[in-house]
Amino acid sequence: MKIEIKNKKAGFEYYLLEDFIAGIVLAGTEIKSIRAGKASLKEAYCAFSGNELFVKNMHISPYSHGSYNNHEPKQDRKLLLTAKELKKLKAKIEEKGLTLIPVLLFINEKGLAKLKIALAKGKKLHDKRETLKKKDIQREIDRGAI
Secondary structure, eight states: OOOOOTTTHHHHEEEEEEEEEEEOOOOOHHHHHTTOOOOOOOOOEEEEETTEEEESSEEEOOTTTOTTTTTTTOOOEEEEOHHHHHHHHHHHTSSTEEEEEEEEEEOTTTTTTTEEEEEEEEHHHHHHHHHHHHHHHHHHHHOOOO
8 A cells, every 4th residue: 555645735835946855753653643644744844953854733643543652743753864965955945935845745665754845936826826727728638628
């Protein structure tokens, strides 16, 4: 069974410039909830704390069979990247208008949880309208109406 939890609004709200795959530090009940598909990236974002990168506001539901060992649903989780990648990202983030957002949470072939994060730039309202127009036109073409 393949687990892929997507941030569907990411492509609509942002221009995705560059992708990175990061590991996540998780507790035992968190990985069990992710494997059950009980996670959401809807309001999540990435931020630096010192020289470490954390994903904030990512919701992982408490594990149904977890006891007192259960985790907090929206706690900060450390992301694992190389020092070179972290330095590069920190320099890019300090530029005006760029941010890091989680795009995809998945389980790789080794059974480890990975988070695909993207360096992104926010879209303006007219850009979002243009994206919707392109989507509508493509949908009409796919239907064969045009």
